[in-house]
Amino acid sequence: xxxxxxxxLTKIKSLTDNMINALIEAGVYCLEDSKHLSGINTKxxxxxxxxxxxxxxxxxxxxxxxxWGEEVIEWAAVAISILVATKITGYTAxxxxxxxxxxxxxxxxxxxxxxxxxxxxxxxxxxxxxxDDSAIKQRVNNKKxxxxxxxxxxxxxxVLVVEFSRPxxxxxxx
Amino acid sequence: xQNVDEAFIARFKNKHEESISYFKKAYALxxxxxxxxxxxxxxxxxxxxxxxxxxxxxxxxxxxxxxxxMIHYGLCGNPPDDIKKELNDLYEQVTFHRHLEFEGLxxxxxxMIISFYGPETGHGFIKSDAFIKRISAVEKMAYRTIERNxxxxxxxxxxxxxxxxxxxxxxxxxxxxxxxxxxxxxxxSNKQLVFPDQADIKTIPCASKIIDDxxxxxxxxxxxxxxxxxxxxPDEAYYNNFISLARELAPDxxxxxQVGLKTCLVDAEKEVFxxxxxxxxxxxxxxxxxxxxxxxxxxxxxxxxxHKIRLIDETTNEKxxxxxxxxxxxxxxxPYWEETIKIIGQKSGKTIHLESFEKIE
Numbered sequence: 001x002x003x004x005x006x007x008x009l010t011k012i013k014s015l016t017d018n019m020i021n022a023l024i025e026a027g028v029y030c031l032e033d034s035k036h037l038s039g040i041n042t043k044x045x046x047x048x049x050x051x052x053x054x055x056x057x058x059x060x061x062x063x064x065x066x067x068w069g070e071e072v073i074e075w076a077a078v079a080i081s082i083l084v085a086t087k088i089t090g091y092t093a094x095x096x097x098x099x100x101x102x103x104x105x106x107x108x109x110x111x112x113x114x115x116x117x118x119x120x121x122x123x124x125x126x127x128x129x130x131x132d133d134s135a136i137k138q139r140v141n142n143k144k145x146x147x148x149x150x151x152x153x154x155x156x157x158x159v160l161v162v163e164f165s166r167p168x169x170x171x172x173x174x
Numbered sequence: 175x176q177n178v179d180e181a182f183i184a185r186f187k188n189k190h191e192e193s194i195s196y197f198k199k200a201y202a203l204x205x206x207x208x209x210x211x212x213x214x215x216x217x218x219x220x221x222x223x224x225x226x227x228x229x230x231x232x233x234x235x236x237x238x239x240x241x242x243x244m245i246h247y248g249l250c251g252n253p254p255d256d257i258k259k260e261l262n263d264l265y266e267q268v269t270f271h272r273h274l275e276f277e278g279l280x281x282x283x284x285x286m287i288i289s290f291y292g293p294e295t296g297h298g299f300i301k302s303d304a305f306i307k308r309i310s311a312v313e314k315m316a317y318r319t320i321e322r323n324x325x326x327x328x329x330x331x332x333x334x335x336x337x338x339x340x341x342x343x344x345x346x347x348x349x350x351x352x353x354x355x356x357x358x359x360x361x362x363s364n365k366q367l368v369f370p371d372q373a374d375i376k377t378i379p380c381a382s383k384i385i386d387d388x389x390x391x392x393x394x395x396x397x398x399x400x401x402x403x404x405x406x407x408p409d410e411a412y413y414n415n416f417i418s419l420a421r422e423l424a425p426d427x428x429x430x431x432q433v434g435l436k437t438c439l440v441d442a443e444k445e446v447f448x449x450x451x452x453x454x455x456x457x458x459x460x461x462x463x464x465x466x467x468x469x470x471x472x473x474x475x476x477x478x479x480x481h482k483i484r485l486i487d488e489t490t491n492e493k494x495x496x497x498x499x500x501x502x503x504x505x506x507x508x509p510y511w512e513e514t515i516k517i518i519g520q521k522s523g524k525t526i527h528l529e530s531f532e533k534i535e
Binding site: 016018019022071096097098099100149 | 175176179180182183186204207219220223224227
C-alpha cells in the first residue's frame with residue numbers, strides 16, 4: 001500500500017506558500033472533521049484501483065477553517081487529488097487552469113517549466129463531504145463531461161472526486 | 175486563477191482589503207481573456223463562461239460597473255441555459271450591491287442594515303405586508319437571540335422578560351431610498367443581570383454579539399449547514415424559532431427577490447444575503463409519525479401549554495387539531511391568527527404534526 005502525506009504538498013514548487021498552507025489546512029480539517037486519524041486507509045476506485053494510506057503531521061485551526069464554509073471541501077479535495085494524481089500519472093500540478101477550460105490544473109513536469117507548452121495532461125477535481133455511490137457517480141460523470149471544454153488540447157483528462165466520510169477517491173479518465 | 179485562490183485565502187483569514195485587491199488583479203486578467211472572445215459568438219460555452227467568471231471577480235472586487243458590463247457582454251452571446259441563469263443571478267447580486275452602497279453612511283457595530291429588493295419594492299417604497307412581516311421577524315430574532323445568550327429558557331408565551339426589555343431596546347431608522355432599506359439599532363445597557371432561577375450573574379451580551387450571532391445563523395442556513403446551526407442553537411425551541419423566523423424573513427419566489435443584512439464588525443463590514451428562498455429553507459424537524467399531507471383552513475384556537483392550534487376548513491366545516499413543535503407558536507403562528515393558511519405536516523390519528531405553513535393569498 002502506498003502512502004500519501006498531505007504535508008508533501010510543500011514539495012510542489014508551482015504552488016505559492018499561501019496556497020500550500022491553505023490546502024494542507026483544508027485537507028486535514030475535512031479528514032479530521034469526518035473523524036479520521038492520520039494513517040487512514042483510502043481506496044482509489046473507478047478507471048484505476050489502488051489502496052493508499054493518508055497521513056498528515058500537522059493540525060489545523062478548526063474554528064478558523066470552519067468559517068470558510070463550503071469552499072473548504074473543494075480545497076481539501078484539491079489537497080488530496082494533487083497528490084493522488086502524481087501517483088496515477090507521474091506528473092505534478094504545474095499550473096492552475098484558466099476558467100472556461102473545464103479543468104482545475106494542468107499536470108506536467110515542473111522541470112519542464114522553461115518551455116511554453118509544458119502542460120502534459122489535465123486534472124479536474126471535486127469534493128463531497130458525505131455522499132452515497134450514486135451521488136459520487138453522478139459527480140464523476142458531470143466532471144468528466146465538463147473536461148470536454150478543453151478537449152481541443154487533445155491531452156488526457158483525469159477526474160478525481162474525493163469523498164471524505166469513507167474516505168475514498170473516485171477516478172475517471174477522459 | 176492564482177489571484178482568485180489568493181483572494182479566497184485572504185478572505186478565509188478575514189483580510190478583506192487584501193482579498194478585494196487580489197480579486198481586482200484577477201479581474202484585470204480575466205477581463206482581458208474574455209474580451210478576446212467578445213465577437214466570437216460561436217465559441218460557446220467558453221465565451222460566456224469567461225464573461226461570467228470575469229463578472230464574478232469584478233463583483234468580489236467591488237467593481238460593480240465592470241461586473242454589470244461583463245454580464246451584459248456574456249448575455250449578448252449565445253450562453254447555454256445554465257450559464258445564462260448564472261449570469262442573471264450575478265446581475266441581481268450586482269443590482270442589490272448597488273442598492274446597499276449608501277454613500278457616506280457610517281454603520282456602527284450595534285446596527286444592522288436590512289435591505290429588500292424585488293417587484294414589491296420601489297425607490298423608497300415597499301408593499302406594507304411584505305415589509306411588516308419581515309421587519310417583525312428580524313426584531314423577534316434579535317430578542318430571542320438576546321434571551322438565548324442570557325441562557326434563559328425559551329418563553330413559549332407572555333411578554334418579553336422585563337429585565338431584557340429594560341436593558342435592550344430596538345430602534346428602526348427612517349427608510350433609505352435605495353431599494354428599500356432600514357437600519358435596526360440595538361441599544362444595550364452594560365449592567366449585569368441576576369435572574370431568580372439562575373445561580374450566576376449574567377453579563378449583558380453586547381449588541382454586536384447579538385447581530386453577529388444572527389448573521390452567523392443565516393450564513394449556516396445559506397450553506398445548508400443545519401447540523402452546525404443545531405450546534406450553535408442546541409435548544410430545540412430556540413432552534414425551531416430561529417429557522418422559522420428565517421423562513422419569514424427570506425425572499426419569496428415572486429415579490430421580494432433579495433433580502434440582505436449588513437453590519438460593521440471590528441475590522442470589516444459583514445454582509446449576508448439570503449441565498450435560499452423561504453420555501454428552500456428546511457421545514458421543522460418532525461419525527462415520522464404519520465402520513466404527510468397538506469391542509470387548508472382558517473386558524474382558530476390555540477393552547478400554548480399543549481402546543482396545539484385548531485384549523486377549520488370553512489367549506490366543509492371540518493376541524494383539524496394541529497400539534498406545533500416548541501418555539502413556534504408565539505412568534506410564528508400567532509401573527510396568522512384568523513388568516514387562511516395552508517399547513518404541511520404529518521397526520522397521525524386525529525392530530526396533524528406541523529412541519530411548515532404558509533398564508534393563502
